[in-house]
Amino acid sequence: MNSQVTIKDIAKALGISASTVSRALKDHPDISRDTKDAVNELAKKLHYKPNAVALSLKNSKTNTIGVIIPELVHYFFSSVISGIEDVAYDAGYNVMICQSNEKYEREIINAQALLSNRVEGALISISKQTKDFAHLQMIEESGIPVVFFDRAPDGFDSDRVIIDDKKAAYNAVCHLIESGCHRIAHLAAPDSLAIGRYRLEGYKEALKDHDMPYIEDYVIVADSFDLSAIATRKLMQLPSPPDGIFTVNDLTAVGVMKTLQKMGITVPEKVAIMGFSAGSYSDITTPTLSSVDQHGYEMGVKAATILLKRIETQRTGRGETFYIDTNLVIRESTKKI
């Protein structure tokens, strides 16, 4: 940054005192019109600006809330941010967003940035890599209210706004069964991710409740577009290939659909597909993709509302866990019967 012009510089240039300059800038009645004009003119010319930090120190409020988010390009997280922003801007707060890009190291830098920018509160969803939480504890211990959303670590007193992943996955698999699938496979996220564990649990429970066997070969860890092709080919080469596939997210589901189409296997007639997220992809594919709507916008609204309440009432004490309802969006990829 260029070296800032100060009140002293202006005073020196005009041969008057700093306090006169200061009062002139504030349009103080004791200062003559001529002096005010001269000061204002020079201040403009030199690009003088009041020291924003000094001002904010004085006001002691930044009116800014910080958000740490794993990935912006993700439709779900973008929706969450829209919800956060609508609540925050309406309440007179700015929103500053930092993207960890799923990297632990960046998340630490993000956390420090929120602190040094003196945000009034933080909304955080942790990266896939994050296993240690000292940087987040640092925020909490600074007395800045934190609300976690979607991906929340254990062991914090903060509020959490999440979905019931197990229940959502359970409902998704039940729908596949009800639409006529007899052999349902699951492309899962790694076990290290809570969503991976919970969605797998929901899958298993739905099978159990319908007296369908759990077959290990039907579960493959594959949670990206790139991983989906190999997993799909592997599944379809089984002696008894699946007639329904539930994927841990939509992009994986799109990959499955593309691979099946290349193999000449029709969707949903031969194999039905159910995604998770109801992102922007789901109504663009042919056939359109059935999925679980996680209601990102509502999650953002809820998280921001809770945070602003904490900030404004200065309420401390143990946080709560809030669940955002999910629902199935049934499109063409599961219409079997």
Add this chain to the structure above:
Amino acid sequence: MNSQVTIKDIAKALGISASTVSRALKDHPDISRDTKDAVNELAKKLHYKPNAVALSLKNSKTNTIGVIIPELVHYFFSSVISGIEDVAYDAGYNVMICQSNEKYEREIINAQALLSNRVEGALISISKQTKDFAHLQMIEESGIPVVFFDRAPDGFDSDRVIIDDKKAAYNAVCHLIESGCHRIAHLAAPDSLAIGRYRLEGYKEALKDHDMPYIEDYVIVADSFDLSAIATRKLMQLPSPPDGIFTVNDLTAVGVMKTLQKMGITVPEKVAIMGFSAGSYSDITTPTLSSVDQHGYEMGVKAATILLKRIETQRTGRGETFYIDTNLVIRESTKKI
């Protein structure tokens, strides 16, 4: 925010002087181990944190660059941000992102937030609504370097990183002609947007260079998924309907494709489609979508690199305009011949 615990509070509680507390916290050799332990223990208990603002005032650098972006959910802008972040984090800068959500009022708040957070530089792409630029001039006049990207206003001294929209559109339409289209329509953005004007110009020039007539009925303002359906039906009801459609962005192209498929018109056999942006949609549709790759990541890298150079060399003076190359991505929706 909770009232912050100060050094004085700790000093009072322990019955020692503030300067002793301060030195104890800094692990000063003059202070005894016992005192240090007592101070540190109480500081931890009371959640004492050094005043971040005071610290940053002292350092006088925030090491933060601010970004104002119209829309996060947009694949192109997300790619730009990834490019910005990769450059910034490598150079030891934080990135704070503000989303205007295509709203002029929010863009003003965003600009003020960047100022009051004392960013060292700003990267800005203006909203569709923005016609007045006082809030951006305010940043420039504060001596904070600004680089505009993609959507840059006229009349600023700042650097600009943009694409050559006219040339990109020209190439896209030439490809439709070369792949066998004889009657090419264009779904355009409103004339008030520079991209709307330039891409239309490129369309017109490509027709002219191939001795094809410009037909007014073939150009309809429709730049969203929602608007595409009506526009497509209108085009296909013309006495001589088009056999190629160039859209101002990918989402509109996807809408055209879906509408044609509903009407039983095959793509690309009957009508070829060319989008613009090569976003995440373009390889997910069936058929996959030909488009113009704007290289968002490279744009972000370039913009951030220029900005950091301005910050670190304190270079002032007239900005330059940098063009990011575009290229055609030919997929299935234009394979006619």
